[in-house]
């Protein structure tokens with residue numbers, strides 16, 4: 357224990373407030389020399405995207421479903437940006453990610469960082485661009501968050517991997533889920549985050565969800581193999597053009613409806629319905645990042661129920677609403693980022709309007725294109741169901757949603773089986789939700805639930821586990837079908853008897 361030296365008047369007379377006094381005495385106790393304080397290590401992330409560079413800069417992005425990435429490209433091009441969506445990450449991307457990334461990262465980091473580096477290598481090695489040209493004329497936009505899981509470290513991972521791969525200085529703009537894009541702001545910024553930007557992006561998200569939902573509803577029942585994908589490819593083009601030319605979407609949606617209605621289907625096939633939940637990226641990607649789970653399930657004869665990105669936006673709004681009533685310190689908390697002066701009632705109103713507007717937009721597009729009886733999740737209901745098993749204040753990953761969704765899937769008989777997919781060692785999903793799910797499956801023994809972790813290899817093990825569970829799901833679907841038939845027969849024979857009696 358170091359001995360505290362007597363404070364010298366000369367040393368303390370410049371200290372102006374009690375915090376500085378406190379710090380001074382604590383530093384003295386720990387024998388820290390005020391004069392030799394070291395600067396904290398800081399790794400700068402280049403984020404400048406200036407208006408003067410807009411015409412020469414290509415914005416790279418990706419990581420959602422293929423439909424979303426494609427439509428977002430159309431919307432952003434329509435706003436005058438040079439945009440290029442990256443291909444869906446594959447095992448080649450994973451190899452690049454593992455080569456240049458740190459050990460112990462989440463799978464999505466390896467896949468997405470590796471996918472970017474793979475593309476930059478392509479620009480350099482195949483297209484013959486120099487490193488300087490690439491760094492100057494390209495940038496990447498990705499989403500980030502403050503965590504609390506490893507998501508908060510992604511942007512540093514990009515930086516490290518880019519530097520080690522020979523692209524030091526490459527710009528990564530971070531789209532913070534709660535607070536927008538982090539980059540140079542003001543008049544000099546090339547990114548104009550105005551209503552047109554958010555509306556264009558939101559439309560791409562809603563339309564991508566709608567097309568995906570339609571695809572999974574139709575593809576399994578198509579009579580002519582490949583006809584659904586062909587119709588969807590045409591629909592994507594119509595919608596891309598409408599977004600790119602910033603036209604009214606309704607005529608494009610009507611054209612899409614005609615395309616999709618021309619697909620012949622046989623709805624008498626009995627198929628188990630399988631819901632995919634889990635970690636956001638693992639359940640969203642359609643490539644090797646989740647062993648092409650959606651396509652595999654369809655090949656095995658299951659109707660897939662995917663989570664929409666719209667639901668994720670609604671969850672972010674719910675988080676805002678849920679946290680707002682806790683602004684009870686707004687009188688006392690007067691710091692620079694404090695709560696003083698905040699207006700919770702107004703904030704709640706704005707969030708409620710945003711929630712309503714998104715739902716109305718979604719259902720309007722859905723009805724016109726022909727997606728009927730599609731229900732966006734009620735976020736309060738999910739939170740309520742999960743509450744007694746998972747604290748609604750816990751954040752990171754999907755929060756309480758995985759638990760709430762499984763309970764609702766079973767209680768409301770929404771699907772025959774639920775798969776929860778997550779990267780290996782995912783903190784919120786494997787570490788917390790799956791622990792809780794073992795209790796849920798005890799409480800609801802008829803739940804057919806399968807948690808799977810992805811590592812990039814070991815696909816055969818995953819496939820065989822799914823196949824085993826699907827056997828049960830098929831039996832459950834058949835039973836449900838037989839019960840519905842029996843019920844229908846009873847109703848019909850009862851009605852015939854009544855008619856004869858009269």
Ligand code: SF4
Nearest residue numbers: 462505507753782783
């Ligand atoms: S949710 Fe899981 S996989 Fe995603 S960043 Fe967090 S720890 Fe990693």
